[in-house]
Amino acid sequence: xxxxxxIRVQKVKKNRIRARLxxxxxxxVVLVLVSFFADQIVPYDPYGQDLSLSRxxxxxxxxxxxxxxxxxxxxxxxxxxxxSVFSTLILVCITSVFGTLAGTxxxxxxxxxxxxxxxxxxxxxxxxGLVFALAIAALLGGGISNAVIALAVISWPKYARVAxxxxxxxxxxxxxxAARLAGDNSAQMIRRHILPNILGPILVTAxxxxxxxxxxxxxxxxxxxxxQPPVAEWGNMMSGGRSMLQTYPWLVLSPGVAIFLTVxxxxxxxxxxxxxxxxKNSGTQ
Numbered sequence: 001x002x003x004x005x006x007i008r009v010q011k012v013k014k015n016r017i018r019a020r021l022x023x024x025x026x027x028x029v030v031l032v033l034v035s036f037f038a039d040q041i042v043p044y045d046p047y048g049q050d051l052s053l054s055r056x057x058x059x060x061x062x063x064x065x066x067x068x069x070x071x072x073x074x075x076x077x078x079x080x081x082x083x084s085v086f087s088t089l090i091l092v093c094i095t096s097v098f099g100t101l102a103g104t105x106x107x108x109x110x111x112x113x114x115x116x117x118x119x120x121x122x123x124x125x126x127x128x129g130l131v132f133a134l135a136i137a138a139l140l141g142g143g144i145s146n147a148v149i150a151l152a153v154i155s156w157p158k159y160a161r162v163a164x165x166x167x168x169x170x171x172x173x174x175x176x177x178a179a180r181l182a183g184d185n186s187a188q189m190i191r192r193h194i195l196p197n198i199l200g201p202i203l204v205t206a207x208x209x210x211x212x213x214x215x216x217x218x219x220x221x222x223x224x225x226x227x228q229p230p231v232a233e234w235g236n237m238m239s240g241g242r243s244m245l246q247t248y249p250w251l252v253l254s255p256g257v258a259i260f261l262t263v264x265x266x267x268x269x270x271x272x273x274x275x276x277x278x279x280k281n282s283g284t285q
């Protein structure tokens with residue numbers, strides 16, 4: 001295949017990836033906007049109880065039925081997105097920022113700081129992640145904030161490892177040596193030359209991590225170590241209806257489907273971001 005044809009094929013592939021990126025980014029933005037304006041768009045009070053409407057099946061009046069207290073499940077799923085989506089995004093931001101800074105410092109300076117932080121990360125990685133998070137969440141007590149802290153403790157090492165490896169590969173490059181000769185100090189080197197060049201892999205890791213973190217947060221809430229009743233949160237809602245799965249399945253399936261669709265959306269967005277940033281898919285090669 002001649003070079004012009006190869007470049008044309010690469011451009012077509014890049015355009016398709018870009019179209020997928022915009023599509024999944026649009027879906028992700030819609031999810032975030034629905035979460036942000038949930039209180040204004042719910043058709044019913046998600047916490048208002050009416051025992052006369054207890055366990056009503058899905059209908060025109062109640063799209064996803066009602067729970068054992070007569071609360072509209074659809075309204076609770078919409079409001080539950082605030083706790084589930086925002087908590088997940090906050091968690092990913094915390095772990096990615098802290099892990100990236102820790103890994104960058106370790107890779108750039110090395111020495112004692114590298115040994116200490118990497119040994120701490122080894123301890124975190126030595127235990128099964130969710131089991132370690134369960135232990136930390138149980139120690140801290142229930143609550144969505146404590147669940148976020150527990151998952152942050154076990155999740156930052158992956159970002160630290162990625163950032164450290166990228167920093168080690170970059171700090172001996174010619175452009176870094178030239179900047180050092182130009183008089184840049186360590187803080188300027190990291191801010192101007194190291195961090196901008198390692199943000200790509202970090203961003204891809206963070207995007208792919210959103211779905212995993214959401215399921216782990218929902219898992220902690222399902223086990224009673226995350227959001228506590230009556231807070232509307234998807235994992236907590238599934239836990240509250242698990243004993244009625246066979247008789248009133250909509251109580252579990254409704255938040256379960258919400259988790260599934262959200263996780264799939266962010267996973268596909270992460271895969272598309274990875275493909276878009278892959279140099280092999282560039283139309284200018």
